[in-house]
Amino acid sequence: MPIRQKxxxxxxxxxxxxxxxxxxxxxxxxxxxxxxxxxQRAARIIAQYQAGVRDEAELTELARKPLGH
Known part of the structure; x- marks a missing residue:
């Protein structure tokens, strides 16, 4: 799984x-x-977490949005 490796x-x-x-x-x-x-999705999730988004539901919502939205 790419995210675990990253x-x-x-x-x-x-x-x-x-x-x-x-x-x-x-x-x-x-x-x-x-x-x-x-x-790219894995990298975005990690970047959002590192930027301070700690809420699982919010991270999930952000990860479902197309890039740039």
Missing amino acids: LEEAGVFKPAEIEMLVRVFAATCPKFENVCDRE
């Missing part, structure tokens, strides 16, 4: 944070998504 590579997240971000990633997975789009 989180582990960053090495700055606690296990509970990783689990929450993985849940957001899994909850926002569209039916058909290519590898590039999946990696």
Whole structure:
């Protein structure tokens, strides 16, 4: 799963944070998504979390929006 790999590579997240971000990633997975789009979605979720969005529901809502909205 791309998001778990990105989180582990960053090495700055606690296990509970990783689990929450993985849940957001899994909850926002569209039916058909290519590898590039999946990696971009993972990177956006991580960036939003690092920017201060800590609420799981808010992260999920933001991750479901198309880029630029």
